[in-house]
Amino acid sequence: MCTYLTENVEVEGSGKGREGWFPLRCATVYLDHPQHASAEHSLNIDFLNPDRGPSARVAVELDPASARALARAILRTLDQAPAGLVTVST
Amino acid sequence: MYDAMLAETVRIAGHGGDGIEAYLARPLGPGPYGGVVVIHHMPGYDAATKEITRTFGVHGYLAICPNLYSREAPGASPDDAAAAVRARGGVPDERLVGDVAGAARHLRGLTSSNGKVGVIGYCSGGRQAFLAACSLDLQAAVDCYGAFVVGHPPEGTPLKVRPIVDLTPNLSCPLLGLFGAEDKYPSPEHTAELERALRQHGKTFEFHSHEGAGHAFFAVDRPSYRPQAATEGWQRIWEWFGRYLAA
Numbered sequence: 001m002c003t004y005l006t007e008n009v010e011v012e013g014s015g016k017g018r019e020g021w022f023p024l025r026c027a028t029v030y031l032d033h034p035q036h037a038s039a040e041h042s043l044n045i046d047f048l049n050p051d052r053g054p055s056a057r058v059a060v061e062l063d064p065a066s067a068r069a070l071a072r073a074i075l076r077t078l079d080q081a082p083a084g085l086v087t088v089s090t
Numbered sequence: 091m092y093d094a095m096l097a098e099t100v101r102i103a104g105h106g107g108d109g110i111e112a113y114l115a116r117p118l119g120p121g122p123y124g125g126v127v128v129i130h131h132m133p134g135y136d137a138a139t140k141e142i143t144r145t146f147g148v149h150g151y152l153a154i155c156p157n158l159y160s161r162e163a164p165g166a167s168p169d170d171a172a173a174a175v176r177a178r179g180g181v182p183d184e185r186l187v188g189d190v191a192g193a194a195r196h197l198r199g200l201t202s203s204n205g206k207v208g209v210i211g212y213c214s215g216g217r218q219a220f221l222a223a224c225s226l227d228l229q230a231a232v233d234c235y236g237a238f239v240v241g242h243p244p245e246g247t248p249l250k251v252r253p254i255v256d257l258t259p260n261l262s263c264p265l266l267g268l269f270g271a272e273d274k275y276p277s278p279e280h281t282a283e284l285e286r287a288l289r290q291h292g293k294t295f296e297f298h299s300h301e302g303a304g305h306a307f308f309a310v311d312r313p314s315y316r317p318q319a320a321t322e323g324w325q326r327i328w329e330w331f332g333r334y335l336a337a
Contacts, residue, residue: 004243004251004275008177028177033305033312035133035169040304040314046173054163054174 006030015047015058022056025049034061043067094118095147097140102156102196105188110160112193113140115147121202124229124335127193128155129186129211129218131306132176134168135159138311139212149328151335152200156193158186180214180249183221190222206335208263210327211236213306217254223265224257230334232266232327235305237275240283258287264294266330268323270303270316298326 009027016022024047034042042061049056062070078086097115104110113135117123126146130139135157146153158181163171175181194207208230211219216236223231233239240255265288269281276284281297288295300307300319307316308323 004237004247004249006176006247006249008248026177028173030176033133033314035172038313040306040312046177048173048177050174050177054166054170057170057173059169059173 005032011047015049017056017058019055022049022052024058025051031064035059037061037063039063092119093148095144097144097147100154100196102154102192104156104160104192105185108161110189110192111135111157111164112196113143113155113157114153114196115144116152116200116202117147117150119202121152122204123150123152123202124204124331125152125154125194125197125200125207126331126335127190127197127207127209127222128153129190129209129215129222130155130158131211131213131215131309132172132180133213134172134175136168138309141310142212142308145324151331152197152203154193154197156189158189176249180251181218182250183218183252183254186218187222187225190218191226194226194228204335206230208232208331208335210234212308213237214251217251220261220265221254221257223263224254224260226262228263230263230266230331231261232268232330234268234308234323235270235273235276237280240276240280255284255287258284258293259291261288261291261293264330264334265296266326267295267297268326269297269299270305270307270319271299271301272304275305296326296330298323 007029011027013024015024028046044061047058100114101109102112128143143153143155159171159175163174206229209219209222210232212234216233220239238251243251303316303319306314307319
């Protein structure tokens with residue numbers, strides 16, 4: 001199925017694409033058919049900078065269990081940061 | 091029988107007269123041949139869709155696949171282009187209709203055209219094939235598992251997609267629907283609702299739901315590929331276009 005389950009998130013940071021590092025502006029998170037992963041559906045994230053064109057993109061396609069593990073690891077890592085190091089906690 | 095075929099990238103006038111890229115596959119005989127506009131799936135104007143377009147050429151059709159992502163991502167790789175378009179909310183319906191109209195016009199302008207043009211679309215292109223067939227003067231249409239002809243996409247999705255079953259009275263041509271019985275978008279309930287609308291408005295149609303197949307069963311490069319459903323589906327496509335697009 002094409003789930004059309006898609007979320008856009010504004011992000012600040014950098015990503016490394018085919019032409020090296022570039023600043024990121026947004027991320028698209030969606031559950032749909034992967035381009036490359038060997039699964040019918042995957043949790044896909046495109047880190048993008050639309051100002052720099054479609055090729056300014058870092059893409060991952062994860063199986064859902066991996067995606068959940070990654071999400072938990074990100075939150076755990078941020079939660080464990082020493083006091084004052086991470087200023088935005090939400 | 092002379093069976094030479096040529097496939098190449100061309101520029102056509104799409105919606106609003108915009109120059110867009112398209113992939114054209116055509117038999118090199120004198121014709122007259124029927125035409126087919128191939129609408130690519132959401133992952134874009136990719137190698138698999140170009141292969142499908144060539145298959146129509148091999149079977150004696152003038153076939154063209156417009157790159158619906160030409161404007162956002164000229165020259166980009168198909169997956170980057172698809173990601174850019176998804177982030178911007180997808181292809182607007184009005185623009186899709188204009189691009190298919192331009193593709194059909196291009197086919198009818200070829201000297202070997204018989205003037206008849208059908209449309210086929212896969213995945214998101216299935217919905218767009220129905221949309222085009224309800225908006226343009228076409229001679230046959232094939233919807234391959236198009237979601238959201240009936241039913242709403244998930245709440246909050248940035249993709250600008252709405253149900254279009256209300257357009258059924260405007261359907262200009264016979265419609266073949268090929269679906270996977272295990273698909274959820276469109277589900278068997280969705281396709282049953284579309285069938286009811288088509289029957290209510292006296293439209294010519296034929297729907298087939300393939301057991302053991304889900305979404306994207308034609309996609310030979312994906313795990314969703316189901317050889318039996320795909321083989322039967324292709325046979326039905328040849329019969330359908332043979333019936334309605336023949337000279």
